[in-house]
Amino acid sequence: MRGFEPGGARIIVILGQTATGKSDLAVKIAKKIGGEIISADSRQVYKGLDIGTGKITEKEMQTIPHYLLDVANPKKQFTVAQYKILADKKIKEVIDRDKIPILCGGTGFYIDAVTKGMIFPKVPPNKKLRKDLEQKTAETLFNILKKLDKDRAKSIDSKNKVRLIRAIEIAKALGEVPKITEATPPYKFIKIGLKVPEKTLKRKIRIRLRKRIRSGMAIELYNLRKAGVPWKRFIELGFDQKYIALFLQGKISNKEMLEKLFKSNWQYAKRQMTWFKRDKEIKWFSPVSYKKIKIYIENKL
């Protein structure tokens, strides 16, 4: 720990729904204030998933360093806990270089993991146990958890199998689920949210989709397939890759694919907003009011 007092170093966070122009803004700001960008996107971490996830291109980066892109193998599952570790490290590095970290992305959970200092229990996924537990009903799982850890059982969503399984996994490994903890990070976060009217956003999503398809989103996935990523995995990699994979396999028509792609993008955008809405620290701007954003940031720095 050197140099900065708690609350001293500033980190800019740029978040918002998909297709609102976060990446562009981040680059602009970075150039202005001497920042470096740390992605907060749960899909762009994967190598080879470029067009389909809207990953920024080399050219668009305009020489600004971007981190936490292409850090994971698409065949393997990447998780928040891993992200959190990598992000913390990168932030520190950037600050040590006297640059300003700009956290930019649309994955609310990843952003919170960093900005709220979430601490994840160090229990890696136990594949065998999970497979076992997956067979059981939510009710059964809930009862198992109750026996292992009453406290966690009280707060958990008793119908959510994914959560229940993880809780049991932790409880089995540690004897109990550690109380949810957050350690306030030693930074000050300036959270900028980009918001666009519903109609505009829908249009933007449409336009972007068309562009992605034209740029060869399907080819990109086809290449992943050839590189040995199983079709099954595409479903987990995200909606764009899911529906394109279904199309490539001849399971849905072109028309159906386009409909699903748009719908799932839009639904995602709404879910993102549900997440962001709760964070009262976010200051919302229209992506076109760059000047206002700039002034806001400069006042906070």
Place this chain on the structure above:
RNA sequence: GCGUCGAUGGUAGAGUGGUCAAAUACGACACGCUGUAAACGUGUUGCCUUCGGGCUUCGGGGGUUCGAAUCCCUCUCGACGCA
């Protein structure tokens, strides 16, 4: 023209005399989330309500019945078959 089958809530699609404001899925809307988060889960989804209920719905009209989305007649539309 004759015959058969069909017409159900935003969509698909169950229901074939009461337990039906009508399964289920999708969509829509809202919400939750501490190692899958583009994931996963929850709630609401005819109208009104003092949350007890009340009211109007299953192509249109008419009937049978204590009671019809369900049975009968008829009309409209659609699919198929025969001419």
